[in-house]
Amino acid sequence: MVDVARDGAGVPAARRSPGGRADVFDKRLDASAMLRAVAETGVSPFYRPMRAGGGEARVDGRSVVMAGCNDYLGLAHDPRVIAAATGALERYGASCSGARTLNGTLPLHGELESRIAAFLGTEDAAVVTTGLQANLALAALFGPGELVFSDAANHASLIDAIRLGAARRTVYRHGDAAHLDGLLAAADPHAAAAVVTDGMFSMDGDLCPLPALTAVARRHGARLVVDGAHDIGLLGEGGRGVGEHFGLREEIGLYTGTFSKCFGSTGGFLAGPAEVIGYLRYSARAVLFSASMPPAALGAALAALDLAQQEPWRRDRVLRLAARLRSELRASGLDVRDGVTPVVPVRVGDDARCVRMWQALLDEGVYTNAVGAPAVPEGGCLIRVTLQATHTDAHLERIVDAFAAAARRTGLPRETPPPRPAKGPAVGAGASAERAR
Incomplete structure (x- = not known):
């Protein structure tokens, strides 16, 4: 956890340089509402070490669903992409x-x-x-x-x-x-x-x-x-x-x-x-x-560009998952806006509640992104969920259940939800869903 007051150049206000001039280093991270909330709650959603892949991640020594990564097509850890990166690295150097x-x-x-x-x-x-x-x-x-x-x-x-x-x-x-x-x-x-x-x-x-x-x-x-x-x-x-x-x-x-x-x-x-x-x-x-x-990045990009075109099921899979997640979260009464992309923002409001919600989700085994100003307007904090083609239906259910539990724990205001739709067939059922796994 980041100690904003100590580690963020949070020196006393109006610090002066030795010559009496105002000090250019006199900057305070706690000018940010989100970072003030981090200091007040003791929760830090930022700079967390992790190892991710396949729709999951290792965070703080345990496995969680990775629902905060922009690897929409799930190609960053594909063995063919890694092999292409390795080949370029060996041929051209680092x-x-x-x-x-x-x-x-x-x-x-x-x-x-x-x-x-x-x-x-x-x-x-x-x-x-x-x-x-x-x-x-x-x-x-x-x-x-x-x-x-x-x-x-x-x-x-x-x-x-x-x-x-x-x-x-x-x-x-x-x-x-x-x-x-x-x-x-x-x-x-x-x-x-x-x-x-x-x-x-x-x-x-x-x-x-x-x-x-x-x-x-x-x-x-x-x-x-x-x-x-x-x-x-x-x-x-x-x-x-x-x-x-x-x-x-x-x-x-x-x-x-x-x-x-x-x-x-x-x-x-x-x-x-x-x-x-x-x-x-x-x-x-x-x-x-x-x-x-660098060479490894070039090799990976070339391979991924091929795979993205050869395997259109990845686009179909992630977009279908996102549509289902929006529907499920909205049915739970959460403030989720319409959309057609794998980015599913859940409106939370103030910064302190946002970081508490983030921690509650992590405690439930789901890693998301806590977002405040300036990325969004002041007072418009959100939990940003992103999906990947390599997420399974079980991953999706874990995300939905984690939000329900975290909302109860943090007292997140919710509208009275409409009746939750009956579960249909698995998203992307068939050959493409099998490949996604």
């Missing part, structure tokens, strides 16, 4: 020891770039070391006198990229295309403009309103940039993300994405027009000044 532009480009980088571009149907792609860096690379696109319109719930790395760029940033209300339309209508009609949005938002698991956004962007001559970190590999008939999900792939001007969610590895990519990708390769600091994606 690191390239340099940036892509100098000595850090392997044949595997080019192969992965070609494969991503072919998968998404773009002219080109660039592979970078992390998904965060893929988004930070966008800063190079946003120049003086240009305009960027950003969804209020965008990922922190998109927000940072826009701040690092020289363009003027305007935030539109989350998922509100009408608000975006009004902002664009009031903006300089001659300035270059981009609309930047997550495809699937990581905390609530909701999707951007892509049909409405594309109509607005087209009407005002703005480019559309979509961060597909959570949806590429998962949504759409072929797993190509929100563009395919809505039948609007050709409307997305530029993608960013990561290999750390559906593709069992780590690393990031940008995909789009060849001229834009070429410009970013030589202009984006996040690309130029970082050691390149």
Whole structure:
């Protein structure tokens, strides 16, 4: 458990440097409501050592259901992915020891770039070391006198990229295309403009309103940039993300994405027009000044990209599990919003109750994510549940039962639930469910 007051630079207020100047090190973690709740309750949901795989994890010496991992397709621990990573490690070593532009480009980088571009149907792609860096690379696109319109719930790395760029940033209300339309209508009609949005938002698991956004962007001559970190590999008939999900792939001007969610590895990519990708390769600091994606991660990503396309049952399985979990939790009276993704957020409210709920769930044998501001609005804390294709029906029942017990233990307010539906056949019954096990 983290002692916020002691370990978080929680020194007495207004500490002074030796010369009497205010001290730049005088920062306090307990300015965060969530971390104050951690200190008050003695519960710490963060930085917990664990070993995960197959829908379960070892935490504090015991096995629990892992319901807080973004490995949606269950590929990070697939033996074929591990074998590919091991083969690349043995052939190329542990690191390239340099940036892509100098000595850090392997044949595997080019192969992965070609494969991503072919998968998404773009002219080109660039592979970078992390998904965060893929988004930070966008800063190079946003120049003086240009305009960027950003969804209020965008990922922190998109927000940072826009701040690092020289363009003027305007935030539109989350998922509100009408608000975006009004902002664009009031903006300089001659300035270059981009609309930047997550495809699937990581905390609530909701999707951007892509049909409405594309109509607005087209009407005002703005480019559309979509961060597909959570949806590429998962949504759409072929797993190509929100563009395919809505039948609007050709409307997305530029993608960013990561290999750390559906593709069992780590690393990031940008995909789009060849001229834009070429410009970013030589202009984006996040690309130029970082050691390149290491061989093992490249090997794993290439194998996982193959498997994600060859085994569509994984997408079907995890989406069906999530639909059933939403229904079961809502039937128990919990505040669960509608959605179509494997991210199932349960609204809790205040920070102290959220961390207590998290601990109660862990005590019941289920590991989840406790989420507070700034990832969600103040007072809107939630328990974020994420499912994987490798979860079994028994795992799902354990999650549902754990929530019922934890809600009773923490006094979580609940609505009077509707009658709980009778249990139907196992999710994904048949050959695909057997493979999922």
